[in-house]
Amino acid sequence: MDVHHVEGMLRKCTQSGMSNQHNKTYKSNTQSHEYEDTSFKLTFGGTFIYAVLDGHDGAQVAHFSRDTLLDEFRCRVMSGYSDITEILNECINNVDKNLHDRIMPLLEERADIKIKIAGANNSYEAYQAYPNEIHRLAAIEDQIKGGTTLAVAVIHENKLYVANVGDSRVILCTYVPGTDSNVEFRIDQLTEDHTTANDNELDRLSQLGLNRQRLQEKRRVGSMETTRSIGDFAVKWGYKDFDILSCAQGPPVISKPYVTPGISIDRSFYFLFLMSDGVYHAVEEMSDCSVEDQEISPDPNIRIANLLHHELKQHNDCQKAADNVLQYICSKHFDSFQDGCSNCCRRDDMTLIVRLFNRSSKLYGHKRNHSGTIFRSSFSFCSTSSSETTPQPERLDSNLVDMLSNLQSRYSMPPLTLTNKSSPLSIHTTWDNASRQSYLSDIPNIVSPSDIQLDTSEDSDGPYIKLGDDFPDELMSKWIVEDFGLSEEYLKILEEEEAS
Numbered sequence: 001m002d003v004h005h006v007e008g009m010l011r012k013c014t015q016s017g018m019s020n021q022h023n024k025t026y027k028s029n030t031q032s033h034e035y036e037d038t039s040f041k042l043t044f045g046g047t048f049i050y051a052v053l054d055g056h057d058g059a060q061v062a063h064f065s066r067d068t069l070l071d072e073f074r075c076r077v078m079s080g081y082s083d084i085t086e087i088l089n090e091c092i093n094n095v096d097k098n099l100h101d102r103i104m105p106l107l108e109e110r111a112d113i114k115i116k117i118a119g120a121n122n123s124y125e126a127y128q129a130y131p132n133e134i135h136r137l138a139a140i141e142d143q144i145k146g147g148t149t150l151a152v153a154v155i156h157e158n159k160l161y162v163a164n165v166g167d168s169r170v171i172l173c174t175y176v177p178g179t180d181s182n183v184e185f186r187i188d189q190l191t192e193d194h195t196t197a198n199d200n201e202l203d204r205l206s207q208l209g210l211n212r213q214r215l216q217e218k219r220r221v222g223s224m225e226t227t228r229s230i231g232d233f234a235v236k237w238g239y240k241d242f243d244i245l246s247c248a249q250g251p252p253v254i255s256k257p258y259v260t261p262g263i264s265i266d267r268s269f270y271f272l273f274l275m276s277d278g279v280y281h282a283v284e285e286m287s288d289c290s291v292e293d294q295e296i297s298p299d300p301n302i303r304i305a306n307l308l309h310h311e312l313k314q315h316n317d318c319q320k321a322a323d324n325v326l327q328y329i330c331s332k333h334f335d336s337f338q339d340g341c342s343n344c345c346r347r348d349d350m351t352l353i354v355r356l357f358n359r360s361s362k363l364y365g366h367k368r369n370h371s372g373t374i375f376r377s378s379f380s381f382c383s384t385s386s387s388e389t390t391p392q393p394e395r396l397d398s399n400l401v402d403m404l405s406n407l408q409s410r411y412s413m414p415p416l417t418l419t420n421k422s423s424p425l426s427i428h429t430t431w432d433n434a435s436r437q438s439y440l441s442d443i444p445n446i447v448s449p450s451d452i453q454l455d456t457s458e459d460s461d462g463p464y465i466k467l468g469d470d471f472p473d474e475l476m477s478k479w480i481v482e483d484f485g486l487s488e489e490y491l492k493i494l495e496e497e498e499a500s
Contacts, residue, residue: 010074011042011044012041013048015356016041016048016318016354016356017317017318017320017322017323017353018351018352018353019352020326020350021326021327021330023035024346024347025346026334034058035349036056036059036062036148036349037053037054037055037276037278037349037350038351039051039053039274042070044074044078047156049073051069051153052149052151052168052275052353053148053150054148058146059146061231064099065095065099068098068099069095069150069152072094076091084154084161085161088152088257088259092150092165092230093255096230099231099233107144109140110137110140111237117129141234147229147232148231149165149166149277151163151164151168151170151275152170153170153272153274153355155355156262160172163258163259165229165256166228166229167193169191169280170189170272170274172187173187173188173270173305174186174188174268175267175270185305185309190260191258191260194228194258195226196216196221197219198227201227201228202215202216204227205248208250209247210244210252211244218244220244221235222235222239222242222253228254228255229255230255239251265357270309271309271355273305273308273352273353275304276348276352277348278347278348278350279329281300281348282330282348283300285341286344287300287303311325318356322353326352333347
């Protein structure tokens with residue numbers, strides 16, 4: 001399925017940013033191969049899904065895997081399957097299986113040719129005796145080569161799920177309780193690198209009869225840098241052709257994902273980022289050559305998280321943060337090359353996705369008047385005629401639809417009703433006491449429900465989010481800043497009106 005068709009059913013997530021850089025060999029100022037990364041950041045029905053795929057030996061497997069994963073995942077969620085961990089396992093396994101089924105005839109033909117030419121003592125004799133078969137074998141190898149890593153993060157019903165195959169990463173940053181949120185936060189890698197540097201993977205390969213020390217020295221599994229991948233059937237089926245893998249009692253390279261079960265999202269969540277190995281390898285290579293302050297952590301996850309933190313503080317914009325951080329890394333990596341660092345002769349394809357959960361813990365400026373509390377919103381409406389009693393959902397700005405569907409799903413709010421009974425056009429919802437009390441468990445003595453409205457009256461420069469007079473400041477800060485995720489640049493700070 002073409003990704004444009006998939007995105008027609010899904011919507012791009014507006015609460016995240018995504019950036020990429022192509023590979024480059026600095027001396028010749030050229031790309032050493034086609035751009036092989038691919039990625040997406042999408043949402044549907046209150047569920048958000050983000051993924052980075054780092055292809056190798058061509059981009060075709062990464063593109064096929066991207067499209068198939070989206071199709072399989074959405075179909076299962078929309079069909080009512082609720083176990084996201086199991087869905088991710090099934091989807092990733094099915095992606096690899098579907099790819100295998102597509103090239104199965106080629107793999108079988110390849111096996112038959114190898115049996116036919118097995119009597120030749122060397123490649124020269126084989127070519128002399130079976131020239132047509134050798135040409136065909138080369139063509140088949142070209143068609144079945146290629147694979148991809150995959151790192152995917154899903155936000156569903158206020159939980160975060162993560163899965164990966166290969167060495168692309170997902171990193172979660174959370175505020176440390178009792179500390180200044182502008183200074184200190186925790187950084188956790190939620191994925192597992194499937195490489196020979198991973199003791200768990202070395203244990204698995206050793207159990208297949210492979211030499212652990214040799215694998216560590218070579219740092220490769222046959223022709224591959226990763227021990228797990230999607231695709232790569234030339235290695236998965238032909239591992240006996242590699243001397244280092246010939247004694248294996250089963251396929252060394254597999255596609256089974258590492259899955260992190262659902263983590264409940266709370267107010268400590270700061271931001272999440274996904275990246276291909278080209279990003280963190282570039283930072284590692286710079287660290288190897290650097291004579292910077294030794295207090296700077298050599299851990300690339302920490303360095304990249306700190307760069308993103310700085311950008312988010314400056315701009316409060318995920319797209320700007322992703323773009324600026326990748327540009328900074330590329331610039332510094334090139335500077336290292338110019339300074340003579342032998343590790344920094346070239347950079348690989350890079351992809352970085354950033355999702356922001358909690359923009360700030362402070363209460364943004366607001367004003368009180370006869371209409372209640374008013375906040376400026378970044379969301380816009382298409383105009384509707386006065387004859388319409390219920391505007392169609394597709395007429396709403398997609399940002400607003402994303403925001404409302406996520407809010408409903410996250411807090412089990414009742415359905416939102418679109419009304420146009422009078423000007424201004426508003427979106428209303430009322431929580432019952434039980435739902436509200438559950439949400440406000442940490443804010444005592446609040447029992448009365450309040451309406452939530454979006455004011456789009458023509459005489460305002462809105463739209464505005466309008467909250468009733470009895471809406472408490474504590475909830476206002478939590479709901480507006482954390483759950484709606486409105487960035488500071490879009491919020492009208494009305495200090496003078498508040499003061500008056």
